[in-house]
Amino acid sequence: MIFSKLQKKTILLGTLALTMIGCATPKNYEKFRAANPRSILVLPPKNQSTDIRGTYSFLSTVTMPIAEKGFYVFPVAIVDQMMKDNGLPSANEMHEISLKKIKEILNPDAVLYINLKEYGSKFVIIESQTTVVATGTLVATNSGEVLWEGTVRQVVSSSSNNSGGLAGMLVNAVVSQAINSTVDHAHNVSMTASQELFMTDGQGLLNGPYKPTEKK
Amino acid sequence: MILNSLKVLFLIALSIIFSSCVSSTKYYWGEYENLIYTQYKEPEKAIPEIQIQKLQADIQKAASKDQPLPPGFYAHLGYQYLQVGKAGEARQYFNAEKKAFPESAALMDRFLKKIK
Numbered sequence: 297m298i299f300s301k302l303q304k305k306t307i308l309l310g311t312l313a314l315t316m317i318g319c320a321t322p323k324n325y326e327k328f329r330a331a332n333p334r335s336i337l338v339l340p341p342k343n344q345s346t347d348i349r350g351t352y353s354f355l356s357t358v359t360m361p362i363a364e365k366g367f368y369v370f371p372v373a374i375v376d377q378m379m380k381d382n383g384l385p386s387a388n389e390m391h392e393i394s395l396k397k398i399k400e401i402l403n404p405d406a407v408l409y410i411n412l413k414e415y416g417s418k419f420v421i422i423e424s425q426t427t428v429v430a431t432g433t434l435v436a437t438n439s440g441e442v443l444w445e446g447t448v449r450q451v452v453s454s455s456s457n458n459s460g461g462l463a464g465m466l467v468n469a470v471v472s473q474a475i476n477s478t479v480d481h482a483h484n485v486s487m488t489a490s491q492e493l494f495m496t497d498g499q500g501l502l503n504g505p506y507k508p509t510e511k512k
Numbered sequence: 513m514i515l516n517s518l519k520v521l522f523l524i525a526l527s528i529i530f531s532s533c534v535s536s537t538k539y540y541w542g543e544y545e546n547l548i549y550t551q552y553k554e555p556e557k558a559i560p561e562i563q564i565q566k567l568q569a570d571i572q573k574a575a576s577k578d579q580p581l582p583p584g585f586y587a588h589l590g591y592q593y594l595q596v597g598k599a600g601e602a603r604q605y606f607n608a609e610k611k612a613f614p615e616s617a618a619l620m621d622r623f624l625k626k627i628k
Binding site for chain 1: 538549583
């Protein structure tokens with residue numbers, strides 16, 4: 297009993313440590329630094345997962361980390377609505393707009409394209425596992441140059457009370473899945489994923505003009 | 513038992529991660545991002561009237577904490593007023609966004625031009 301508890305604890309802490317460290321290859325920030333963008337337009341993320349809620353779950357978590365890094369972030373819901381009003385019903389179409397057109401209408405210094413590769417919960421025997429995997433590409437509006445690219449992978453396991461043997465476990469797994477879909481576990485994972493993607497030192501965005509301290 | 517303690521441990525770890533990010537924010541975030549999420553997920557719970565009420569409450573709270581409101585906040589509020597036909601308030605908050613963040617000028621001018 298004790299051992300399995302310890303083992304689980306170790307695995308859990310290991311997972312946490314991994315998600316916090318992220319991938320360790322140092323990034324090249326040369327172009328980012330040279331372009332020195334002030335304002336970032338975040339388009340609604342493309343969604344490759346099967347959960348249609350992914351796009352707007354993730355979109356509603358990006359403003360905080362990017363603004364706290366010191367950038368002006370265009371109001372994401374207004375931008376989304378404007379594009380829909382102009383005949384672009386989904387993120388896929390919005391990602392196709394030319395930079396020239398974007399500059400003309402909104403005039404951001406850079407555009408952030410997010411691709412949601414995985415989003416959602418599934419359950420594995422007695423635990424449910426929620427995964428959010430996303431990539432971000434920041435492109436300079438004037439030159440079309442890629443200023444930054446990043447990837448985040450967050451996997452969070454949540455377990456239910458273990459009582460009543462195998463039958464109890466299965467019931468719990470089903471219940472836990474139901475709870476997960478109502479409390480929107482995946483959205484909470486989106487929040488941590490988004491913060492990690494943009495704010496991790498040495499991997500995320502550089503600091504922008506509204507965060508002038510410790511600018512590298 | 514074991515799973516319960518694991519859950520607790522995990523929540524503690526999560527809250528540490530969260531608090532380390534949230535405690536020192538430059539901006540007062542309040543309901544802004546929650547409302548955006550809700551307006552897509554359960555639009556009936558984030559109709560413009562509700563959003564206006566919550567965002568106005570955030571303005572008070574931000575002032576009491578002496579923190580600025582984040583990029584997009586005033587624009588989003590102005591947009592809610594526009595939805596319910598209150599042009600005066602809409603104009604006021606589009607201008608507030610422009611004043612706080614000149615980067616928003618192209619977008620805000622677009623709306624301001626529409627209103628007049």
